[in-house]
Amino acid sequence: MNLHIFLAGEIHSDWRTELKEKAAHLPITFTSPMENHERSDQIGEEILGKQADSIQKDEAASRINNLRTSLLLKKADLVISLFGESYKQWNTAMDASAAIEMGKPLILIRPRELHHPLKELSSKASVTVETVSQAIQILSYIYDKE
Amino acid sequence: MNLHIFLAGEIHSDWRTELKEKAAHLPITFTSPMENHERSDQIGEEILGKQADSIQKDEAASRINNLRTSLLLKKADLVISLFGESYKQWNTAMDASAAIEMGKPLILIRPRELHHPLKELSSKASVTVETVSQAIQILSYIYDKE
Amino acid sequence: MNLHIFLAGEIHSDWRTELKEKAAHLPITFTSPMENHERSDQIGEEILGKQADSIQKDEAASRINNLRTSLLLKKADLVISLFGESYKQWNTAMDASAAIEMGKPLILIRPRELHHPLKELSSKASVTVETVSQAIQILSYIYDKE
Amino acid sequence: MNLHIFLAGEIHSDWRTELKEKAAHLPITFTSPMENHERSDQIGEEILGKQADSIQKDEAASRINNLRTSLLLKKADLVISLFGESYKQWNTAMDASAAIEMGKPLILIRPRELHHPLKELSSKASVTVETVSQAIQILSYIYDKE
Amino acid sequence: MNLHIFLAGEIHSDWRTELKEKAAHLPITFTSPMENHERSDQIGEEILGKQADSIQKDEAASRINNLRTSLLLKKADLVISLFGESYKQWNTAMDASAAIEMGKPLILIRPRELHHPLKELSSKASVTVETVSQAIQILSYIYDKE
Amino acid sequence: MNLHIFLAGEIHSDWRTELKEKAAHLPITFTSPMENHERSDQIGEEILGKQADSIQKDEAASRINNLRTSLLLKKADLVISLFGESYKQWNTAMDASAAIEMGKPLILIRPRELHHPLKELSSKASVTVETVSQAIQILSYIYDKE
Amino acid sequence: MNLHIFLAGEIHSDWRTELKEKAAHLPITFTSPMENHERSDQIGEEILGKQADSIQKDEAASRINNLRTSLLLKKADLVISLFGESYKQWNTAMDASAAIEMGKPLILIRPRELHHPLKELSSKASVTVETVSQAIQILSYIYDKE
């Protein structure tokens, strides 16, 4: 049984690389948002040309990034969403909530320090863990027979 | 035509009072999350008794607050979501995203300063404005015939 | 049995007035897009202020007009959509198609001259007629017992 | 990750050929409406025989063309819709709107000259661009990792 | 608690009158297809004028009758469908199946003699009974507290 | 804001009476399965007559009781489900799970002694409590403004 | 592009063999109800043993046949439904209507003689034809590029 898992969330650290390496023994296709932060912010102007101001530039980039995320979320069997200790990451919360509302199982990874501001999202997630390794253990458990 | 509007978002300022007063001439029922922040944090222990630790206390409160929000979101015809300049407000992003995914029209109110971190959510919202008065103008426009 | 009917389509003629008068004996609430064409084009700048260029002005107006239409379509039990002989009216086709996809019954009113360019939409509509009076006859028939 | 993309819209120019050539390096299956305009208009009589009049002929053709489009739209992961400067193209608007309502990401290609009549559809599309090359850049970006 | 019940099925006998009289003590709104069989067959030409042949006449009538049924089915909380011993009544089977697929509870009334040809539909119905009185008993039971 | 709440679960004790009395100050309509256990078991034969054996008798009763529950669940804004310490109550688990799958908020009431066998259902419920009074506190909290 | 097509309808003639032979050049998987009529009527007793009476025997068979049809309909991209001149075929109408309600394109094959009793179903079908060859032409047209 092949699974498609979308890795939402923080794009400033290399957690996706760690996760994919640790899950290399499982028949899983991983997809993710554009991980090059700079490019993800510039993609609107890269494709559509110079925009009038920073709000238009952000709107152009957001439409393209939202198209990508929306397409991949829809194809995913499960979503993993990681919050780091910096940044506001409202789009991570937005993607996680969209996944829940679509009925996709969601694994939330967040440091214990963030438990209070993330309490509502954590409660709606399928499972909340603190490390990438714990998320991998859940993925393995899905395939384990005993 | 009566409308039910859910006022998601920041509970530390009195924007809901201002909005309801300015919309008093329209046949709209407004609902909202528990606006007493202290009580919303304590509601788990208020109903279920002392919990083992702060994470359990938060989980108990979150389940009850999520039940309330989920019930009211489902009954709403439109959702207005306000982000203030402080706090992480991931649950506001979560509620706004759930509304979008349910197909509810969403008006996002946020100060111009937050345009960058909220760009993806703003792009998916029906309309983004900067003030409560602008949101009221949209509500009036729904009822205007010319 | 009360019905809510949304009157999509052309806003340059007074067909809605004619239709509402002829249906005055039926317990129906009619809603519609903003019928003041000038205001509907200006509403973005009316609420959000001067925009950078005509495309931004149109985008601002469209978001607000789409919010209105989307809210009303969702509340409607039936949609009537009229195409006139002038204008491109792609938003009329868009609203009619959205109604069909939502499973709302759709009455399409169009002059016989437009049968060829509207053939696909006509085929997907519940019923296609040529005059407002024919549409009213269908509404009466819904209430008739024999 | 293979994608299925439906190419809605104008069938009088060869934009689909250009697009498929430029996207040949991506693992994408493209489908489209019948591109032979003459045959698409005649298909009702080709299969069902001579019809009573031109409206019946159009209805017969539309049912068969709508069946094709409906089947392919449902299987598509993403829809690209191109409006040219001629023709009314209400069925293009209808297909684009159906795609949006089904929750499929939509890329709208239209010349800048059409921005005003297409403003509502453009606002609901995932992204609006002006050239086939820009649409291809978005498709590439979905697959890019950095 | 008010209920809306749609009475699908045979329009050649007066079972609806009997049913409404026997249910007069319950807070139920009953709707039904056009019960005047002759008018229901003529409604296409009544509204749209003389059609080219009997198939076009039937198509015109069917579109209008299907619009009526579709609108009322969607508003109904429960559907009752009666099959008599004569006529093919494929549209009754069609409406009953549509109700099941929409998740509406369905009470099927049919004479014991028809059990074999109706076995698949009977198995998918919520309950199958043989008389109008038995259907009324079920409606009463919904309101009974003990 | 009026709410419709369905009271699923055990019909051998008088918990519904207690709950309704304690919630008498709230604008809530409560519905429930047939609370007369004997009648609920006999309803198949009461309406359809003597059945061939006990399995047929149970099937006849179940179809009618399921129709009632299905109709009321669909109309409900929220479901409360109580498990007592006796009986297998698989239909209570079935109704609670159906409510969850329909996206209805669910309050689960169960004695602490049952926590282990009900752990999966408890985890999927919106909130799990141990007493009717706690459930009432949640209902009040939905209406509280501060 | 592979398609899965379910062949609903009459099981007393060999139209499915004819259709599969004529469509052998297309990449289509065809499924169908049990075509051995005798076995389809006996399947309840074949698996569950002797039943109490003919109604129970029919109910047992119907549950198993409905499970098969429901599973296959859900997997199908398109449904073809054939009505012959004999038999009541209410289950054919039921399956066709279920397919329409699920949003599956439906090709209806029926002799011209049946146009009047099938007029409502014909109007809701995607296309109605009179012969198996015409249905094949539609299938080919889906694959044709020009």
Next chain:
Amino acid sequence: MNLHIFLAGEIHSDWRTELKEKAAHLPITFTSPMENHERSDQIGEEILGKQADSIQKDEAASRINNLRTSLLLKKADLVISLFGESYKQWNTAMDASAAIEMGKPLILIRPRELHHPLKELSSKASVTVETVSQAIQILSYIYDKE
């Protein structure tokens, strides 16, 4: 035609082994909950570490087991659910009901002794049988052509 079947229910006996052996000739992928009962109860602490008390331990395990079941149910074409004579098995009833509500065909296997407490679930299942062999016969019948 490949099928994915989820085997819900009792994990204290080896019925799944028997079923898979008997179905080895059919192109079916079977999945199931964790069949090692001990591990399924410990999985929360295995992954998340020591929990505060037995309720927290159960909650942690349930979230992980529910994630697994929810993911597999969603991918399944058909669900088979077996109730044994011991244990409360409320989660089996919960999974079976979720499958029904998702529109998945459900085969219920239960000993005749359990017919009364399972009567409502049995009535909503697609088919109820008493042995694993009977379930296999139904699976074979789906593939049989005559």
